[in-house]
Amino acid sequence: MSDEILKSHRDAIDALDAQILAMLNQRAGHARAIGELKGGGLVYRPEREAQVLARIKQLNSGPLPDESVAKLFREIMSACLSIERPLTIAYLGPEGTFSQSAAIKQFGHAAVTQACASIDEAFRVVEAGAADYVVAPVENSTEGAVGRTLDLMVSTPLKVCGEVELRIHHHLLRREAGLAGIRRVYSHAQSLAQCHEWLNDNLPVEVERVSVSSNAEAARLASLDAHCAAIAGDAAAERFGLHKLAENIEDEPNNTTRFLVLGYHDTNASGRDKTSLVMSAQNKPGAVHQLLSPLAENGVSMTKFESRPSRTGLWEYLFFVDIEGHTSEARVQNTLEALRERAAFVKVLGAYPVAVL
Numbered sequence: 001m002s003d004e005i006l007k008s009h010r011d012a013i014d015a016l017d018a019q020i021l022a023m024l025n026q027r028a029g030h031a032r033a034i035g036e037l038k039g040g041g042l043v044y045r046p047e048r049e050a051q052v053l054a055r056i057k058q059l060n061s062g063p064l065p066d067e068s069v070a071k072l073f074r075e076i077m078s079a080c081l082s083i084e085r086p087l088t089i090a091y092l093g094p095e096g097t098f099s100q101s102a103a104i105k106q107f108g109h110a111a112v113t114q115a116c117a118s119i120d121e122a123f124r125v126v127e128a129g130a131a132d133y134v135v136a137p138v139e140n141s142t143e144g145a146v147g148r149t150l151d152l153m154v155s156t157p158l159k160v161c162g163e164v165e166l167r168i169h170h171h172l173l174r175r176e177a178g179l180a181g182i183r184r185v186y187s188h189a190q191s192l193a194q195c196h197e198w199l200n201d202n203l204p205v206e207v208e209r210v211s212v213s214s215n216a217e218a219a220r221l222a223s224l225d226a227h228c229a230a231i232a233g234d235a236a237a238e239r240f241g242l243h244k245l246a247e248n249i250e251d252e253p254n255n256t257t258r259f260l261v262l263g264y265h266d267t268n269a270s271g272r273d274k275t276s277l278v279m280s281a282q283n284k285p286g287a288v289h290q291l292l293s294p295l296a297e298n299g300v301s302m303t304k305f306e307s308r309p310s311r312t313g314l315w316e317y318l319f320f321v322d323i324e325g326h327t328s329e330a331r332v333q334n335t336l337e338a339l340r341e342r343a344a345f346v347k348v349l350g351a352y353p354v355a356v357l
């Protein structure tokens, strides 16, 4: 490669960087002006963010992949929003958990993330106004529903205003560089289960598997003892400065966790939305079928159905249902009206944009 050609490309990059910088600040100036128009009210607009990201992906003609440009714009909006007002996001800690990664995926790095000891506490700090939003895991593609989040959603005054899908990649992490001498592997019970085959195939049988409260806690423990390893994700590896001895060791390659974002407000329609509901049905034959028939009658598709025993009455069930569409649409309103006539209890948990990233 000739030095001259290299220099000409770097000069071009310098010139473009100066333009990009000037444009970013122009964009931030508009965001600040919008912030002033909002007059100290609601600054975070998930429907607008979803539209911005979807449009960027559509406009993109490469060579950068759609996902990369969307991630860059995620961070640009995060920085713009933080000059309107910085947001605080509560999540199930400690630092380095997948919940924290989900919070950053949704709000970008300019948001302040606040680790909480439990999902209950994360809801409570937002309900009490000590944080703006909570990001809580609701289901995993291999392990199923997160019951505690579902239970909390039944009674919280908070509304769902977004969803985040996070691919879960587990790595074997350790302070030392090689596999030799590992006596114990720490991880959350779910992650040990999700990497069961890999552990059987790659570590001696005498290596003890110890379940702890979170993957981040596992990484912390592994960082203290040269004979221990942890199974955890990238954020925990970074947080505790551990080597990745083996990457993506989950047995199921499409392992994904879905998180919900909840805050104290409703969200306008973005054009591609979902509505989450919880309702009760009587425990008698055909009750569920009868309850759900208004969906088909109004041409509304169901994207999720999860049943859970109600904690109020024996043999009564709650049904968590996600439907396509927003509560401002007539077909969704008609469906809700019909559901309210049939079910003893219906609560709209929130209407929000379908995940774009």
Ligand SMILES: O=C(O)C(=O)C[C@]1(C(=O)O)C=C[C@@H](O)C=C1
Pocket: 031, 034, 035, 043, 044, 045, 046, 048, 049, 052, 076, 077, 078, 080, 081, 084
């Ligand atoms: O459009 C707005 O309401 C803005 O505040 C601007 C902006 C952006 O940077 O594009 C920032 C934050 C909002 O959550 C949505 C979009």
